[in-house]
Amino acid sequence: MRYKDIVSDIVRWIEENKFRTLKIYEIVDKSGFSRAHINRLFKERTHMSLGTYSRMRRLSASAVALRITNEPVKTISHSFGFDSTTSFIIAFKKQFDVTPGMFRIRKFWPFEKMTARYDLLETIRHLDYRIVDDVRYKPFLTTFCLEEILDNLSEGESYSILIGRSTINSRFIDNKNVGLSYSLCSREPLSNVKAKWLSINCNLKVNELGAFQEVIYAGLLPHIGITRNKGQDMLRLNKNGNCLTICEYLIPFVKYKQKN
Numbered sequence: 186m187r188y189k190d191i192v193s194d195i196v197r198w199i200e201e202n203k204f205r206t207l208k209i210y211e212i213v214d215k216s217g218f219s220r221a222h223i224n225r226l227f228k229e230r231t232h233m234s235l236g237t238y239s240r241m242r243r244l245s246a247s248a249v250a251l252r253i254t255n256e257p258v259k260t261i262s263h264s265f266g267f268d269s270t271t272s273f274i275i276a277f278k279k280q281f282d283v284t285p286g287m288f289r290i291r292k293f294w295p296f297e298k299m300t301a302r303y304d305l306l307e308t309i310r311h312l313d314y315r316i317v318d319d320v321r322y323k324p325f326l327t328t329f330c331l332e333e334i335l336d337n338l339s340e341g342e343s344y345s346i347l348i349g350r351s352t353i354n355s356r357f358i359d360n361k362n363v364g365l366s367y368s369l370c371s372r373e374p375l376s377n378v379k380a381k382w383l384s385i386n387c388n389l390k391v392n393e394l395g396a397f398q399e400v401i402y403a404g405l406l407p408h409i410g411i412t413r414n415k416g417q418d419m420l421r422l423n424k425n426g427n428c429l430t431i432c433e434y435l436i437p438f439v440k441y442k443q444k445n
Contacts, residue, residue, distance in 0.1 A: 195212060200302060206267070209236055244299075245299035246265065247273070302404050319435070321380060322370035328369075334369050335427070345369075345420070346420040382435040412440050419437075
C-alpha cells in the first residue's frame, strides 16, 4: 500500500471519530506502524502531527456546527469530545481569535484558519471554480425535497435554487443532521445589485448533493481560506427528462486567500 493511501485511511478514521478525543496510541494502533514511523510519515504528508491534525479537524468541524445549527455551545463542545465547555472555549479562541459564541453571530463566516480534510485534497484539486458576479433572485416555491421541484421546471431550461436550513435534530451528532430546504427562484432579481459568488462547476445527481457539500465545506473552503458572506448558497440546475442535474454550486463570499 502506498504511503499516501495509508495517511488517507488514517485521516478518514480520524474524521469518523472526531466526536471524541482520540488518543495518539489509538491512531498509531489503527495504522499498524510504530509511533515514530507513522508520526514521521503523517507529518511529511500533512505538515502536521497526528495530535495537531486531529484537534484541528475537531475544531474546524465544531466551527461549522456553530454556524449551521442552533445547538448550545455546551452541546457542541460535548459532541466533539472536549473535556469541558471551558476547555473547548479556550481551544477555540486560541485558534480562531474569538469565542464560539462570537464566531456564531459574527457577520461573516471565515474559513481561513480551519483545516481541510487531507483525504479530500485530491478531489478538490480537480474542482473547476471561479469568481462570478450575479444578482440574487426571488424565491417563490420552497420544499424540503429537491426532487419535488421537478414538476415546476421546463425541459432544457436552467433554474436557480436557494438552499436554506429547515430542521435540526434534537441532539447534534454531525453536520449531516441539519435538514435543508430548497427554494425555487423566479427570474426576477431581488435587486439589481450584483454580489460576488464562488462558483463551482459540477455535474451532480440530486442524491449526490450531500456528499458534494461535504467536499466543499470540509475541503475546498478551508483549503482556499474563503470568508463566506451572509446569505444562502445557490444551485443552478437543469431538467433533462425526469432527472434534475445540478450543474453549478454558488457560495456568497467576501474574499479568499489561496493557501499553500
